[in-house]
Amino acid sequence: MSNRAYEEELLAAIYDDDNPDGPDHDYFRELALELSATRITDLGCGTGILTATVTEPGRTVVGIDPAAAMLERAAVRPGGDTVEWRLGTSALIEPDSSDLIVMSGNVAMHILGDAWTATLRDISRGLRRGGVLAFEARNPLAQAWRNWNRPAQIRETAAGSLREKTTTSEPDDEGIITMDSVNEFRDADQVISVSQRLQFRTFETLRDDLSAAGMRVRDSWQNWDRTPFTGSADEPLMIIEAVNADDLHT
Structure with missing residues (x-):
């Protein structure tokens, strides 16, 4: 078996139907507005179903994904011509380039081992002062x-x-x-x-990994309505917002 889930054209063709626009995308769009974000990077953007909807005049949006089949669909979707699509990984995030970096879906959970450590460091370097990393993960x-x-x-x-x-x-x-x-x-x-x-990483592991990369958790939610995450087993989702350590004032 090979890990081709996001490289095969047939699987890319059904991705949007299996992962439709919904309250998760609403959350990321609202966060972008709250931050007055003018530079957004969607890491692991897939077919760009979210990415293309955060574009607006005066805002620069970059979508990064390692699967060419997904980016081919992203480029031709409505609004796709207003996004800069990059084939690759977090290494393509330019330093001090983003007000908001997003990893939606299970993107964070697909990044394992040393690649996870490198990804968080790339993200930390890519965030501008006051910038936010927002992503979701499953509560183990x-x-x-x-x-x-x-x-x-x-x-x-x-x-x-x-x-x-x-x-x-x-x-x-x-x-x-x-x-x-x-x-x-x-x-x-x-x-x-x-x-x-x-x-599957615990909240404590995510917090410590972010800290090691120079970031701190500013908020954590158990759902897209922003109910605070408490760590209970009946909270399947963890939505994390993190900032660079120097930008967090306690």
Whole structure:
């Protein structure tokens, strides 16, 4: 199996339907307005379904993603011509370039090991004074991976009839789970097998990782309505807002 979840054209074709615009995107758009952000970077932007909606006159928006198939769709979507799309990783974030850096969806959980450390350092360098990093992650206490096992089932998609099956492992000692999916695109007569690894980090781990990169948590929420996160197992989501340490006044 290969990790091709975001590199295959057929999987990219159904991404927007499986990850539609919603309250999560509303949150990021509202945050951009509250910060009066004129420079926004969307790291792991995918097809740009969020990225293209934060553009406005006088605002510079950059979308970065390592998957060419996703960026090809991003570039031709409505509003895509107003975004600067970059193929790559956080290494492409320019120093002191962003008022707001976003990692939406499960982007943060896909970045493992030394790459996670490097990503946070790149982000910290990329934030302008007063800038904010905003991202979401799953609370490991809620054990969401147990709901990700799916028996084979068929559904209609933008790419035609799809038969799919997902098997998810328990976390290892570092909180990393492996999610194996078999995607049979029946109309295209193509089977794409994908193996993905995602890391569940505790709030304390995220806080310490951000601190090591020179950032501090300023707010944490359990939902998109901004209810404060308390660390309970019945709070499946952690939404983190962080700033550079020098910009946090306590």
